[in-house]
Amino acid sequence: QQQVKQSPQSLIVQKGGISIINCAYENTAFDYFPWYQQFPGKGPALLIAIRPDVSEKKEGRFTISFNKSAKQFSLHIMDSQPGDSATYFCAASIFSGGGADGLTFGKGTHLIIQP
Amino acid sequence: GAVVSQHPSWVICKSGTSVKIECRSLDFQATTMFWYRQFPKKSLMLMATSNEGSKATYEQGVEKDKFLINHASLTLSTLTVTSAHPEDSSFYICSARARLARSYNEQFFGPGTRLTVL
Numbered sequence: 001q002q003q004v005k006q007s008p009q010s011l012i013v014q015k016g017g018i019s020i021i022n023c024a025y026e027n028t029a030f031d032y033f034p035w036y037q038q039f040p041g042k043g044p045a046l047l048i049a050i051r052p053d054v055s056e057k058k059e060g061r062f063t064i065s066f067n068k069s070a071k072q073f074s075l076h077i078m079d080s081q082p083g084d085s086a087t088y089f090c091a092a093s094i095f096s097g098g099g100a101d102g103l104t105f106g107k108g109t110h111l112i113i114q115p
Numbered sequence: 116g117a118v119v120s121q122h123p124s125w126v127i128c129k130s131g132t133s134v135k136i137e138c139r140s141l142d143f144q145a146t147t148m149f150w151y152r153q154f155p156k157k158s159l160m161l162m163a164t165s166n167e168g169s170k171a172t173y174e175q176g177v178e179k180d181k182f183l184i185n186h187a188s189l190t191l192s193t194l195t196v197t198s199a200h201p202e203d204s205s206f207y208i209c210s211a212r213a214r215l216a217r218s219y220n221e222q223f224f225g226p227g228t229r230l231t232v233l
Binding site: 041043044049099104 | 119121147149151157158159160161164174208210212213221222223224225226227229
């Protein structure tokens with residue numbers, strides 16, 4: 001059972017455009033939702049994360065929108081650049097007293113920004 | 116800050132041998148480390164959670180006798196793949212959760228170890 005569904009699987013955006021990736025989760029116990037960027041042969045790097053107490057979080061060109069009632073969250077990349085071309089993963093976990101527990105990842109989105 | 120290293124970055128071994136992968140938090144203490152497995156062009160799957168000084172907790176379907184995890188210190192966790200077989204070939208990635216209080220105590224990932232079993 002896939003607990004975090006991510007779409008689209010691949011995405012092509014023109015330079016300067018907005019890239020939008022969506023995720024939906026099933027486990028209502030999840031309360032920590034990070035997005036990771038991964039380049040080939042490298043480990044994932046945290047981009048931005050959100051908890052359910054807010055509906056939106058922005059850091060630079062990256063914005064997370066969160067809809068608790070719909071159990072959905074999305075990543076928006078503004079002014080997309082060729083250097084943003086990578087695989088993006090959404091994830092979810094339960095936030096315990098010590099921090100985020102083991103992450104459940106979406107299947108990933110291969111993003112290509114065309115010059 | 117928040118750098119996690121893995122060693123080796125790439126290993127090739129013969130079927131039936133054991134391979135040890137190290138995960139180190141270089142500039143912070145990690146009471147909890149996680150091990151993930153990633154198949155080519157696929158997502159990451161959580162294998163186990165290890166807490167310093169205690170036994171690892173394995174996810175359903177992960178053989179604890181095959182994937183031995185040791186978290187001996189606040190900066191080091193090791194994953195040993197015992198009696199490796201070709202189906203164990205994969206990209207193994209660790210992450211470490213900082214001990215000190217910060218905004219989300221998020222996980223920082225290592226660069227991964229590519230294991231190829233012949």
